Amino acid sequence: MNLLPLFIAIPLGTAFVVVLLGKTRETYSDILATIAALILAILPFILILTLDKGEVLVYNMGKWLPPQGINLVLDGLSRLMLIIINVVGFLAIVYSVSYMKKFTAKSKYYGLFMLMLTGMNGVVLTGDFFNLFVFAEIAAISSYALVAFGVEAEELEASFKYMVMGSIATILILFSIGLLYGLTGSLNMADVGRTIQGNGSTLLSFSMVLFLTGFGIKAAIIPFHAWLPDAHPSAPAPVSAMLSGVLIKALGVYALMRIFFNVFGFNLQVSWVFMILGLLSIFGGGLLALRQDDLKRLLAYSSISQMGFIILGLGCGNYWGILGALFHLLNHSCFKSLLFLNSGAVEYSVGTRKLNKMGGLSKVMPVTGATSTIASLSISGIPPFNGFWSKLFIIIGLVQANHFVLAVLAILASVLTLAYYLRMQRNTFFGKLKKELERIKEAPLSMCFSMIVLAVACVGLGIFFYPVMKVILEPAVEVLQEGIKYSSIILGG
Amino acid sequence: MKENKGMTLIVKTVIKFLAPIVILFGIYMILHGHLTPGGGFPGGVVIASAFILLTLAYGKEVAEKKMKRSLASLLESTGALFFLILAVLGIFIGGWFFSNFLPKGEPLKLLSAGFIPLANIAIGLKVGGGIFAVFLALVIFRIAGEGGEEQK
Numbered sequence: 286m287n288l289l290p291l292f293i294a295i296p297l298g299t300a301f302v303v304v305l306l307g308k309t310r311e312t313y314s315d316i317l318a319t320i321a322a323l324i325l326a327i328l329p330f331i332l333i334l335t336l337d338k339g340e341v342l343v344y345n346m347g348k349w350l351p352p353q354g355i356n357l358v359l360d361g362l363s364r365l366m367l368i369i370i371n372v373v374g375f376l377a378i379v380y381s382v383s384y385m386k387k388f389t390a391k392s393k394y395y396g397l398f399m400l401m402l403t404g405m406n407g408v409v410l411t412g413d414f415f416n417l418f419v420f421a422e423i424a425a426i427s428s429y430a431l432v433a434f435g436v437e438a439e440e441l442e443a444s445f446k447y448m449v450m451g452s453i454a455t456i457l458i459l460f461s462i463g464l465l466y467g468l469t470g471s472l473n474m475a476d477v478g479r480t481i482q483g484n485g486s487t488l489l490s491f492s493m494v495l496f497l498t499g500f501g502i503k504a505a506i507i508p509f510h511a512w513l514p515d516a517h518p519s520a521p522a523p524v525s526a527m528l529s530g531v532l533i534k535a536l537g538v539y540a541l542m543r544i545f546f547n548v549f550g551f552n553l554q555v556s557w558v559f560m561i562l563g564l565l566s567i568f569g570g571g572l573l574a575l576r577q578d579d580l581k582r583l584l585a586y587s588s589i590s591q592m593g594f595i596i597l598g599l600g601c602g603n604y605w606g607i608l609g610a611l612f613h614l615l616n617h618s619c620f621k622s623l624l625f626l627n628s629g630a631v632e633y634s635v636g637t638r639k640l641n642k643m644g645g646l647s648k649v650m651p652v653t654g655a656t657s658t659i660a661s662l663s664i665s666g667i668p669p670f671n672g673f674w675s676k677l678f679i680i681i682g683l684v685q686a687n688h689f690v691l692a693v694l695a696i697l698a699s700v701l702t703l704a705y706y707l708r709m710q711r712n713t714f715f716g717k718l719k720k721e722l723e724r725i726k727e728a729p730l731s732m733c734f735s736m737i738v739l740a741v742a743c744v745g746l747g748i749f750f751y752p753v754m755k756v757i758l759e760p761a762v763e764v765l766q767e768g769i770k771y772s773s774i775i776l777g778g
Numbered sequence: 779m780k781e782n783k784g785m786t787l788i789v790k791t792v793i794k795f796l797a798p799i800v801i802l803f804g805i806y807m808i809l810h811g812h813l814t815p816g817g818g819f820p821g822g823v824v825i826a827s828a829f830i831l832l833t834l835a836y837g838k839e840v841a842e843k844k845m846k847r848s849l850a851s852l853l854e855s856t857g858a859l860f861f862l863i864l865a866v867l868g869i870f871i872g873g874w875f876f877s878n879f880l881p882k883g884e885p886l887k888l889l890s891a892g893f894i895p896l897a898n899i900a901i902g903l904k905v906g907g908g909i910f911a912v913f914l915a916l917v918i919f920r921i922a923g924e925g926g927e928e929q930k
Contacts, residue, residue: 348877
């Protein structure tokens, strides 16, 4: 039996059953959500074991053949994204079991969370433009609700801002899909890609600009980033981890990659646009992060900066650049989720997120302190942690493409990252423990479990980067380097 | 009907006669969705609008007696689950997710088009329950907001 529809059916079914279970005891919702997330986290690895490295699976929904029907496509790139989404999703759910106790309506939380997983799994699997739009909306709308889950004034305001920006992105994307449909008469990505080859219409360029803006807003690249520093800190910690670690990548960067590399085809203009936007994000996000005194806000700005690295690497367009970008995408989902989970643990125990009210916490919260240090070192690119390798690959890519100035700037930006993470570490986990904080306890077991697994992943990906690169990353790089051959691979002939 | 809540007697009387017909029309739209314009979504909206009319005319309390909010959300979840079960049954019976595994029947007859009528019913439940639940949630929120202002 083919496993692909399960990535959509399992979370969707769980979402509604878990809401129906809301009237019964809370433990049932916990158990159901955890089991569903565990199955989802195991499935992508089964796919890796059973399929050959470069094999592409196409699944026609309801036996309708493309271009009329909707197809699900599993290639190297989707496989990488599925691993990121479902593994981080599982860890966030395990973390939520303890963390979400202070909120009421836990079953509704699990329902929304599962809907978000459905949306993201759908986005990375689908081979159809309109289907992509629908799944992106499922994920986005449930994330609006999750950001506002605390229903305090600040959270509602952040959610409203996020919703307005997200809706603008949605309109632009829908308009662009409409334009493409008008030009080609098809909604299937592979079919559209085949039809528009050699077509130099101005409308096509307009549609590219609309896609870039729309998905740029979802990916929070710098001129479109305004919603992120409000939305990500306001959400409950496991949701922030999902939003920063996964959602902006699945909805934003993945869609950009798929559309610009596989449908429109990569060219010099796109390359420069990507590199300039990437550089803007790296420095803008980094410099803004330096001045933050709210722990989660600092992490949010840092997300913008790290997304810049990914976009910059993609902009190179050569093997090392793309490899670095995809590896950084994988790494960022590990360490940024970990950092957000850490901030959640700190908030859970200490009750504040202000950097100047903390200090010396690693004495009373050893697990949180140690994992947070690992994550900070990884994200700053200290060898042998994973962040070092991905940033190194991006810089190799830039040098190979003869962008020496950009390479030097990227190294400088890496130092900038180290600067604000050192500041964060000094203010929270190192230094003198304040008197009023001496009786703080470590976070509960399930929260520690998620943090430890992610920390091990950070170290493991750094040490065993070579097998990971060969098994998971290279097929994904291949997909992007094949570019517009995507159409003929999917449709055959 | 001597309740002071809701609108005037004229509106209440009109709604009393109209609401069943609106619901009937919604059910017709859902069941004939595969033959005539309409289908699960518009049919569900029409049914929900009948309950919304009741709420507007008679006030929230009377409408709550006819259709509780918990019942509306229950119907919504059931509809979605029913739809998903149909899709998953497609894998086991038809071999593909969402494949139409029931006999197609003769075109333009009520019992035709395989599982499309069933899917329409599922969508009708989901949309009808969902829209009425959203409406009730908004109404409750407004009342809560007004109460808050009075306290000030």
